[in-house]
Amino acid sequence: MIKSATIQNDLLDVYAIREHFPILSREVKGKPLVYFDNAATSQKPQVVIDALTDYYTGYNANIHRGIHTLAEEATAAFEKTRDTAQQFINAASREQIIFTRGTTEGINLVAYTWGRQNIKAGDEIIISTMEHHSNIVPWQVLCEEKNAILKVIPINDDGELLMDEYEKLLSPKTKLVSIVHVSNSLGTVNPVKKIIEAAHKVGAVVLVDGAQSTVHLDIDVQKMDCDFFAFSAHKLYGPTGIGVLYGKKHLLESMPVFQGGGEMIKEVSFEKTTFNDLPYKFEAGTPNIADTIAFKTAMDFVNKIGKEKIRKHEHELLVYATDQLEQISGLRIIGKAKEKTSLVSFFIDKTHPQDIGILLDNRGIAVRTGHHCTQPLMHRFGIPGTIRASFAVYNTKEEIDQLVVGLQKAVKMLL
Numbered sequence: 001m002i003k004s005a006t007i008q009n010d011l012l013d014v015y016a017i018r019e020h021f022p023i024l025s026r027e028v029k030g031k032p033l034v035y036f037d038n039a040a041t042s043q044k045p046q047v048v049i050d051a052l053t054d055y056y057t058g059y060n061a062n063i064h065r066g067i068h069t070l071a072e073e074a075t076a077a078f079e080k081t082r083d084t085a086q087q088f089i090n091a092a093s094r095e096q097i098i099f100t101r102g103t104t105e106g107i108n109l110v111a112y113t114w115g116r117q118n119i120k121a122g123d124e125i126i127i128s129t130m131e132h133h134s135n136i137v138p139w140q141v142l143c144e145e146k147n148a149i150l151k152v153i154p155i156n157d158d159g160e161l162l163m164d165e166y167e168k169l170l171s172p173k174t175k176l177v178s179i180v181h182v183s184n185s186l187g188t189v190n191p192v193k194k195i196i197e198a199a200h201k202v203g204a205v206v207l208v209d210g211a212q213s214t215v216h217l218d219i220d221v222q223k224m225d226c227d228f229f230a231f232s233a234h235k236l237y238g239p240t241g242i243g244v245l246y247g248k249k250h251l252l253e254s255m256p257v258f259q260g261g262g263e264m265i266k267e268v269s270f271e272k273t274t275f276n277d278l279p280y281k282f283e284a285g286t287p288n289i290a291d292t293i294a295f296k297t298a299m300d301f302v303n304k305i306g307k308e309k310i311r312k313h314e315h316e317l318l319v320y321a322t323d324q325l326e327q328i329s330g331l332r333i334i335g336k337a338k339e340k341t342s343l344v345s346f347f348i349d350k351t352h353p354q355d356i357g358i359l360l361d362n363r364g365i366a367v368r369t370g371h372h373c374t375q376p377l378m379h380r381f382g383i384p385g386t387i388r389a390s391f392a393v394y395n396t397k398e399e400i401d402q403l404v405v406g407l408q409k410a411v412k413m414l415l
């Protein structure tokens, strides 16, 4: 039988929430762990860990084609995740939920299929200055192959898109706009609805990179009217190696296949292969069954707490952290957009982010330092990288106090 792990109703209390995350009770370098690297990957609640072991101990089997009990149980659990993901982003149908390895694979899938079918010499693709490399490189490769042109929306010093400049870039030559919903380096929430509306007016298709937004914001792909939306489970308390590509049905149907192999075929002969219906057309080979099943548990976990409550808590942390960090002399916050999610990126004059990161790690505090896979954005700000503290539902103000003390001590040591 599939054991369903339960979540208590006490999740509004951050200390009770922390109880669900076993890793938070460990020590690092003899100090209690303070985990502020949630934008890279969030920690996993016990229910998600249990879902993985339940599958391997209770009903491990390959899915879809088996007729035995274990295969049926595994298939049912796997396909339930598709239904939950459909509801999580309000897609119109389950066929529009394609399982991928994560956001990067989702974007690449679109570049290699829709992109190769639709982009021709002289066509234009628009991205922005704040894109993650995963939303730059696939389009660059495509543009080189097709002799197409990559255009970049500039940003202001607060890390907000210059929307007037965006409108100027749009023309009938624009075939695709691929834009990050929430910047992983700045926290900026981009006005994707406006971006999509403007792109559609010139007949362009829009892909939204939801890697950082899906855990914080309410996602409604139908309201947003995006053509594609990609996200990863591991940033929303789920396992690594599993994510979703959502697409409008007519686009997914018209796209050529991505990878060939099992599950994506209807019939194979040496003369001709016919392909499966959506979503299986894009899901070749044995998928990541255990992680997909546990991904549902992660979404249920988030739903049970409620994104609105999570957002409120994280916003409080963001405001508190911003106030506290601004007191540190020489500290410059990079990314001061009016609309931000719960991460603070900063740079301290005359220090290198990596040195600060090492000194914080000595105090058990995990932050991310470097370019965060957004090198062009770092060039825009004229810095080698930032120190990034990104907050999740289980973080506390006390932890932010520890970060501030750690930074003060690090600065004293380094200057």
Ligand code: C6P
Binding pocket: 039, 040, 041, 101, 102, 103, 104, 105, 132, 134, 135, 180, 182, 183, 184, 185, 209, 211, 212, 232, 368, 372, 373
């Ligand atoms: N950003 C970070 O520390 P994957 O690796 O495929 O799950 O996600 C890629 C990706 C795409 N877009 C954005 C906006 C992202 O933030 C990420 C992952 C991590 O910021 C790792 S660099």
